[in-house]
Amino acid sequence: MPAKGKHRRPKSQRFSRTIAIAGVGGVALALPLMGAAGVHAATPAAAHSVVKAAPAAAKTYVVKAGDTLSKIADAQNVSGGWKRLYSDNHSAVGGDPSLIRPGLKLTIGQKAAAPAAKSSATATQAFAPKAATGAGFALPVQGASIGTAYKTAGSMWSSGYHTGVDFVVPTGTPIKAIGAGTVVSAGLDGAYGNEVVIQHADGKYSQYAHMSSLSVSSGQTVTGGRQIGLSGATGNVTGPHLHFEIRTTPSYGSDVDPVAYLRAHGVSL
Structure with missing residues (x-):
């Protein structure tokens, strides 16, 4: 079932960070954190806060005719490529990642909810096999x-x-x-x-x-x-x-x- 899909490095995310300082008339002004050194020196008692950008939310992708996990992972910049996309959506895709049907919904950005796990006895047998003869x-x-x-x-x-x-x-x-x-x-x-x-x-x-x-x-x-x-x-x-x-x-x-x-x-x- 088909060579490793293309892996593309995700674009680096820039986090917007600001500080709030007291302005004239009680109006708050937002300044970039990188240029805030002088402001801190001039207003040592000013209240400030650092605001981090929220992480990108997971999104849903609907499979179209002609799609493969490799193509989707490449187009959506999935870190880890098609294997990560398959791992995150294994419960929806099934046992063969090469067979995805149009209309199938894939979660991009986080692992999709999985069905109930198999019994622990079955799950551990692959890692602790009994001795075989012959x-x-x-x-x-x-x-x-x-x-x-x-x-x-x-x-x-x-x-x-x-x-x-x-x-x-x-x-x-x-x-x-x-x-x-x-x-x-x-x-x-x-x-x-x-x-x-x-x-x-x-x-x-x-x-x-x-x-x-x-x-x-x-x-x-x-x-x-x-x-x-x-x-x-x-x-x-x-x-x-x-x-x-x-x-x-x-x-x-x-x-x-x-x-x-x-x-x-x-x-x-």
């Missing part, structure tokens, strides 16, 4: 051709490129864990549809998306080659396939080349 790596699906390759560029992806690799298979094809590990999440995840994420012994995570059904659950340990579900077309897709990623964290945006990873573990493609 060895050896294999393809996640057999007899499949590769459709969209890793890092294929395109404006449909907020990061500018495809973050995984697509294996073209019909619905109902068995999907298998590429290696031993612990299931850190299994279920419906927005545009990814039914997905499974597995943490492996080397600290990397494999993701399997758009499945029609799942046969594992969060917290379960699996061996390499263990069936974890069936391929499908759930979520936002144009046809049945397996979207497969290798990540350095359980979350979107930490992808590495999945083909290179498999080859490094002795898997031929």
Whole structure:
């Protein structure tokens, strides 16, 4: 799912600071703070106050046709770029930041209100996986051709490129864990549809998306080659396939080349 969006440094904010001094006839005069040294010397007893400009209020942006998070972040000077914009609006956008629809309202300037958090047991499993047994790596699906390759560029992806690799298979094809590990999440995840994420012994995570059904659950340990579900077309897709990623964290945006990873573990493609 599409290269890092453009990051533009936000324009520095100038804070208007003034002091108030007593004037003739009791009328208050406002002077710039930078030129106030002489005034203080002449009127040591004069009451003064420093007024700071209020921080910019958060605003709402309504997504238009052709928009991407990268374009919006660039146009709105979002500090942190599209990743910050996505983080602040994750509850509204969903699991795939490359899929934003016209009419969607995004909060710019602060984090949007989030839905109720998942149970602590589920949330911590990704960081404290159980030990897994089994060895050896294999393809996640057999007899499949590769459709969209890793890092294929395109404006449909907020990061500018495809973050995984697509294996073209019909619905109902068995999907298998590429290696031993612990299931850190299994279920419906927005545009990814039914997905499974597995943490492996080397600290990397494999993701399997758009499945029609799942046969594992969060917290379960699996061996390499263990069936974890069936391929499908759930979520936002144009046809049945397996979207497969290798990540350095359980979350979107930490992808590495999945083909290179498999080859490094002795898997031929």
